[in-house]
Amino acid sequence: MTETAQQDTPPAAEDGAAYRRKFLVVADGSKECRVALRYAALRAALTKGCVSLLYVIEPADFQHWRTVEDRMRAEARQDGEGVLHELAGEVNELVGLMPELLFREGTKAEEVIAAIKEDPSIHVLVIAAGVGKEGPGPLVSMVAGKTGAGFAIPVTVVPGDMSDDEIDEISQ
Numbered sequence: 001m002t003e004t005a006q007q008d009t010p011p012a013a014e015d016g017a018a019y020r021r022k023f024l025v026v027a028d029g030s031k032e033c034r035v036a037l038r039y040a041a042l043r044a045a046l047t048k049g050c051v052s053l054l055y056v057i058e059p060a061d062f063q064h065w066r067t068v069e070d071r072m073r074a075e076a077r078q079d080g081e082g083v084l085h086e087l088a089g090e091v092n093e094l095v096g097l098m099p100e101l102l103f104r105e106g107t108k109a110e111e112v113i114a115a116i117k118e119d120p121s122i123h124v125l126v127i128a129a130g131v132g133k134e135g136p137g138p139l140v141s142m143v144a145g146k147t148g149a150g151f152a153i154p155v156t157v158v159p160g161d162m163s164d165d166e167i168d169e170i171s172q
Contacts, residue, residue: 021049021123022100026056026112026139029083032128032160035167037087038094039158040126042171045095052100052122053087055080056111077103109142116153123153128160 023040027033037051044051057076084101091099104111116122130137143155158167 020121021047022052022119022121023049024052024054024112024115024122024125025087026108026125026127027053027080027083027087028055029086032130032137033087034090035158035160035162036126036128037091038164038167039128039156039171040124041091041095041097041099042168043124043126045097046172049123050097050100051091052102052115052119053084053091054102054104054112054115055084056108057103057105058107059105073105108138112139112142125153125155126158127155128158128162131159131161 021044023044025033025037025040027037037053040051043049057073057080080103084103088099088101091097102115104115106114112125116125125143127137127139127143129140137160140157143157162170
């Protein structure tokens with residue numbers, strides 16, 4: 001079935017709510033994240049879908065004092081909420097959609113896979129490749145490695161150094 005046919009006759013959701021194809025973006029506030037986000041937002045708007053933003057708090061190495069660990073976790077959550085709301089505003093301004101905000105704690109690889117498994121309306125994971133000397137980035141490496149072998153959905157990797165105009169052109 002083509003993408004156009006799917007948007008014209010979307011399947012019914014189990015709970016009777018309208019079905020919307022979700023484009024999942026891992027939110028971290030980086031330049032690459034914003035590239036992936038722009039692409040996902042434009043594709044979601046074009047296909048009458050929506051964007052899901054996932055922020056993952058990775059486990060802290062500091063476990064000597066419980067109160068310090070709790071404070072670090074609370075600060076990380078506050079930072080994550082700020083990133084999610086900022087990026088949600090960008091999506092809303094760009095295409096007039098309000099994204100779904102997902103907040104999880106754990107390792108990125110495990111939480112991305114868990115989010116995909118738990119929500120059957122997530123149809124595409126959109127990530128952007130890093131452009132620095134460090135390589136393509138941890139998300140691209142995750143998808144390309146053993147961890148990514150379990151993905152049951154397509155993964156779109158957008159070059160992380162694309163301009164807004166280039167993203168706009170390829171997202172049509």
